Amino acid sequence: MIDIKAKEIEILEGLKDFQRATVDRCFEVFRSGQNRILVADEVGLGKTLVAKGLIARLASWHKEEKADNLFKVVYICSNQSIASQNIQKLYNGATVDGVSDTRLSMQHLKIFEQENNEKVLERYVQLIPLTPSTSFNITNGCGSIEERALMFALLRGMASFADILPYLETMMIDGAYFSWNDWGRDGYEKRVVECDHKCGKYISCMLEELNKRISPELVNEIRDRCKAIKENGNKYTKGNYGVIYKLRQIFAGISIDYLKPDLVIMDEFQRFRELINAGENTETGMLTNRFLKSGDVKTLLVSATPYKLYQTLEEMSINGSDEHYHEFLEVMDFLFSDKERRRNFREVWHNFSVSLREISDENLTIIDIKNLAENAMYEGVCRTERMLVDQECTMLDDSGVKSPISITEKDILSYVEADTLLREVGCKIGVPSDYVKSSPYLLSFMEKYQLKKELKKYFKTNQDEIRKARKINLWLDKATIQNYRELSFNNARLKKLREVAFEKRAEHLLWIPPAKPYYELGGVFKSNNIYSKVLVFSKWEMVPRMIASMLSYEAERLTVGKLYHNEADKRGKDYFAKNRFPLRRLRFNKEGAQPLFTLIYPAVVLSDLYDPIACMGKSIKEIRKEINAEVKARLEDLKKHVNARLGSKPDTRWYYLAPMLFDIDEERIARYFKQDQPEEKMHREKLDEFYEYYKNAGTLKLGRMPSDLADVLTNMSIGSPAVCALRIFQDMVLASEFAKEMMNIFNTPEATSSIDMLYGKASDDAYYKNVLKYAVDGNLQAVLDEYAHMMDEDDNARRCEKMSDAIKIHTASYPVDTYLSFKSEIEGNKDRKISIRSHFAAGFYNAAGDSKTVQRKDSLRNAFNSPFRPFVLATTSIGQEGLDFHMYCRKIMHWNLPSNPIDLEQREGRINRYKCHAIRQNLAAKYGDVNFHQDVWKEMFDAALENEKGDNPELIPFWCLPGGSKVKIERIVPMYPMSKDGAAYERLMKILSLYRLTLGQARQEELLEYLFNNFEDAKMLKDLFINLSPYIRQR
Secondary structure (H helix, E strand, O other), rough: OOOOHHHHHHHHHHHHHHHHHHHHHHHHHOOOOEEEEEEEEOOOOOOOOOOOOOOHHHHHHHHHHHOOEHHHHHHHHHOHHHHHHHHHOOOHHHOOOOOOOOOOHHHHHHHHHHHHHHHHHHHEEEEEEEEEOOOOOEEEEEEEOHHHHHHHHOOOOOHHHHHHHHHHHHHOOOOHHHHHHHHHHHHHHHHHHHHHHHHHHHHHHHHHHHHHHHOHHHHHHHHHHHHHHHHHHOOOOOOHHHHHHHHHHHHHHHHHHHHOOOOEEEEEOOOOOHHHHOHHHHHHHHHHHHOOOOOOOEEEOOOOOOOOOOOOOOHHHHHOHHHHHHHHHHHHHHHHOHHHHHHHHHHHHHHHHHHHEEEEEEEEEOOHHHHHHHHHHEEEEEEEHHOOHHHHOOOOOOHHHHHOOOOOOOHHHHHHHHHHHHHHHOOOOOOHHEEEEEOHHHHHHHHHHHHHHHHHHHHHHOOHHHHOOOOOOOOOOOOHHHHHOOOOOOOOHHHHHHHHOOHHHHHOOOOOOOOOOOOOOHHHOOOOOOOOOOEEOOOOOOHHHHHHHHHHHHHHHHHHHHHHHOOOOOOOOOOOOOOOOOOOOOOOOOOOHHHHHHHHHHHHHHHHOOOOOOOOOOOOOHHHHHHHHHHHHHHHHHHHHEHHHHOOOOOOOOOHHHHHHOOOOOOHHHHHHOOOOOOOOOHHHHHHHHHHHHHHHHOOOOOOOOOOOHHHHHHHHHHHHHHHHHHHHHOOOHHHHHHHHHHHHOOOOOHHHHHHHHHHOOHHHHHHHHHHHHHHHHOOOHHHHHHHHOOOOOOOOHHHHHHHHHHOOOOEEEEEEEEHHHHHHHHHOOOOOEEEEEEEEEEOOOOOOHHHHHHHHHHHHHHHOOEEEEOOEEHHHHHHOOOOOOOOEEEEOOOOOOHHHHHHHHHOOOOOOOOOOOHHHHHHHHHHOOOOOOOHHHHHHHHHHHHHOOOOOOHHOOOOOOOOOOOOEEOOOOOOOOOOOHHHHHHHHHHHHHHHHHHOOOOOOHHHHHHOOOOOOOHHHHHHOOOOOOHOOOO
């Protein structure tokens, strides 16, 4: 049994002081009898960690007060990507249901399974993630096959359907025969029986509920459907969705009644109105009615934007109402369910609102009224903001915004050709100039846009006019791509992004250089020492696809393409070749593959020969010299294995056998050879051969040692992926597993090309030597140590799993139209779209979809939050709410400026977060020379905390550093010259400076104009900002 009190102490000690203060305040509110509170901390300040602390506090209190068996937390958020990101952060050691199986209609099975599971009860805290959607919408009435299989496993036990089971099954299959027969029916039948066997009541309880809830009318409706299916020969028959839809609602209702949570957390619902106004037939509506409107369940709302924080007059005109003001009052009414408290709050707030509109620089007497309003709001809302310390820290750099981008002739031609085409076909839709400013080759990247649909419609009825569509600047050219020729970017914004992403030959970087190198960076890393990933936001869905395609192709052209053009025989080596060029060099399926163990064998002695902390301050030349001397001394002891009779030719087996022979007396090596066998056959065979050498080490005889053996082993000691990983994970098997994933990175054509170009092409068998040189130049050990620190994971196995998953190669391809593929489609022929690979850049958009889609989004997010590729992530509004992209990114590009300043703040909150990239780079510059002992990053943050914090909250040094920052978060806004963007940007900045003063006020923009007109120095008004920070108020 977990010690819940000890767990509470551990979790609370891990929070920052301002987060602990918020936990204390929320706990105080709940203890007072109020069951609802909103934590509305500014984006990026760790609201999920506040929820984690509150769970620990409440669980401990619950255990002491009620002495029950389980503390149940229902965690509800808006999509599975956010659930996957946050659920593991909420309570270490809790039972966590899988986030891919969050259908409300299926939760009853999990509830019964876990309430009788000893491991679940031992952990005491249970987290149940739900991601409600409109999945009960009649257009999606049949749900998933998992839902239907589980429903059938229970419905078959009802007497009402005993005589129609074959037809009921066909109805529930709903055409998905393969999955149903392969795993659906039998899998869920087995789970139902096993659950019932363990608890002895699952089936009986469910049948009792179903008999009560399935009305006679619905029974007849089901039987009618089964009759129709029978008459159709027991084959799939259309029209099942209505009946299955009703059954899913019934099963969802049973799940809700059995959930019985002790705490409900509503996370990242950006607009609270979406909750309280959700339809009764949606999952959200059912949850709201059961948990939120009843008022008898402790509910924590977590959102930086629970209502529309700012509304322009233009938005008011379009929407026909003051959404900000109405939503604000709805939230406060919900929090204060007591009528008297609600009435008092409205009265106090009204007085404050009236006073604000009468204020002048000669009349600042409303401070007392403001304090009353603040105190009233604090009864139900906590909010911490960076402005508590912003005067101490300047983290944002927008100096480049004022320099407009340069337009070329191709930008103009793109618009002219699009406009000409539309006029030639008589299309009534004009060319939106923002389309042309946002993407080159419009017709290649446009999908599901009305403009392209109109063109398809026209040409399908006028096929003889198809040549009109052949406009050179509207389509990508397949031949250009196939032969790795340069693609004209045809777009000023894209050219600006290319400048940022590829500065100083960054196409050769395979990882982001470490913020704190252990010795001077070398090679291409030296000139890119503060390189950063780039996050791009656009309002158009075509832009992420376009950026991912164009930048990845450019990265490939600058690397693979250059090797391709140097080849005399180019056959089978072009962009679309079946086997990508250059072929993988690090392979187990060829002779001489054993040297790969220099990259994936975690050599214990070589790991010990290099101590990064002890060597801190030394040059790489000095480090190499010291290690090289040690290696040579040890090689002297191995000369007994040399047999001169084997010839004068150097024996390359020494490269991988010498490290193993160094380790021959190490106890850990036995476990390494007993690891689970690799999946790849040739890898298993080579490992078996390696093991044979180990077993026969005493009698092993080898030829002459290569002349560069000591140098290669020195590089292996400093930069081998396996050796670096061993220093982190302290486990040979884990280190080897991680190194295999890294080997896959070095096997990509882009990596192979870059390393060949940087270090000269070695023979295929010796490529690994250049890989080791590259890893040393790139400070791989420092890179992985920094990444491991950011994982915030104590368990090495879990840390290794997270890091390995993030660096798995996730190359995706985007289908892209050319003129010829478009023409082929118009003529009714086979789809001939080309596929453009994405690796250097990736698109992140529209997170809705099945569990596989969610997993892909999770993989992409985790990869962007690693030091490895992709280096550019382009997204839409789906990326601006609730997701973290901050670990290696300090540059954000606003492809299209949002009209609302809150959207700008939300976007930048994705990278301006805890221990973000800019913070670490500044910290390393300021505290990189402290006397380290064990953990470089922990000790730098500890030193900064001691020296910088003062009387401030612990936003310093984890979110900002006082005294000015050498490295800043860069805001990039690629503005066209003489466009309206300049004025729009100035307006956004002006509003951002004071919009907090208008929170909860009607007609915000008018109020701001009044204040700007009446106060020359807007700083005078900041004392009127509502302060809901528990940290400040408790001092």
